[in-house]
Amino acid sequence: MYQKKEKFDPSKKLNVMKIDMAKLEWYKKHCKGQGNGYYDCFKKAISTADQDAVQWQKNLRNYWSDMVEEAEMKPQTEAAAFRIRWLYAGTNYRRMVEPLDIAEYYANGRRKDYVAKGRSRHYEVLEKWLEADKKEKGDSNSNNRKNVELILTIDSCFWARVEEALILCGELESFKEKEEAKGKLLEFENYVYESLKKYEVSPEIFLKESSYMSWWNKYKGMADNSGGLANFMRNPLHFDQYTKGNFSFP
Numbered sequence: 497m498y499q500k501k502e503k504f505d506p507s508k509k510l511n512v513m514k515i516d517m518a519k520l521e522w523y524k525k526h527c528k529g530q531g532n533g534y535y536d537c538f539k540k541a542i543s544t545a546d547q548d549a550v551q552w553q554k555n556l557r558n559y560w561s562d563m564v565e566e567a568e569m570k571p572q573t574e575a576a577a578f579r580i581r582w583l584y585a586g587t588n589y590r591r592m593v594e595p596l597d598i599a600e601y602y603a604n605g606r607r608k609d610y611v612a613k614g615r616s617r618h619y620e621v622l623e624k625w626l627e628a629d630k631k632e633k634g635d636s637n638s639n640n641r642k643n644v645e646l647i648l649t650i651d652s653c654f655w656a657r658v659e660e661a662l663i664l665c666g667e668l669e670s671f672k673e674k675e676e677a678k679g680k681l682l683e684f685e686n687y688v689y690e691s692l693k694k695y696e697v698s699p700e701i702f703l704k705e706s707s708y709m710s711w712w713n714k715y716k717g718m719a720d721n722s723g724g725l726a727n728f729m730r731n732p733l734h735f736d737q738y739t740k741g742n743f744s745f746p
Contacts, residue, residue: 510585513559516552520592523549533700535655536707539599553596557616560589564618579625586622591648594619595655602659610656619652640695641741650696657684658701658708665714681715689725692738692745699739702732 520534526545527537537546538553563586567578594615601607601614640647651657661684667677691697701708712729719726724746728734737743 509559513556513589516555517589517592519552520549520556523552524592528700528703531703532705533698533703535595535599535700536703536705538596539603539707541603549596553593556589556593557597560586560593560622561616561618564621568621580629583625583629587626588648590619590622591650591652594652595649598653598655598659601656608660608663610659611653615653615656623652644695644741645699645739647695647698649691649698649701650694651691654691654697655707657687658711660684662707662711662714665711665718668718669714678718681718685715685719685723685725689723689728692725692728695738695741699735702735702738 523537523545524534527534530537534549537543538549541547541550563582567575567582570578597614597616597619598610601610607614640650661681664677664681664684668674668681688697700706703709716726716729721730728743728745734743
């Protein structure tokens, strides 16, 4: 334990990690300026900026993995204080970086079920810290609507759910496990709509080349198109209204 403490001091490295987070914020804006979200840009990995983002992602992931391990080595009281101190930074990191891990996981098109098979344990721990804090203080996302254009999607596994929905659309097209796939796609449809209603999803999902829009363009011909999500997606003007926090969901 002494050697571990000597090896890793979170406070000393924090400023370096803040710089890498700022670089990823720049990358996110850069990708949006190219007409695409940073998730899909990172997944395709075709530009120099995408390659640079890989290093920032790795630096941050290594740092926070060590942070979580450090917290779990502490006695319960110290661990609780540690969690509170780093909660905001850890949550922001998870929502920014985990989508990049998901992009890597699905990039070659041969993997499935990131949440069960590919998710790093430190993300799960950081999420549990946040849930525990919500129970103590009460859950409120009242500012999301006002700042929706700037938020990171609240569910850091959102893109994994999109990828699984795309896989399910493929199963429907090839008539594999059709009824089960239909049920899971309906669950995903409801999940997206409920997340949108709470303004918990970044408007980047509506960019033309995003994986989410790829899913929707496949799914809309298979769905009954009478649900809340279909009514929302039918009119592109709704995307702008959502981005400005002005759309009133029924």
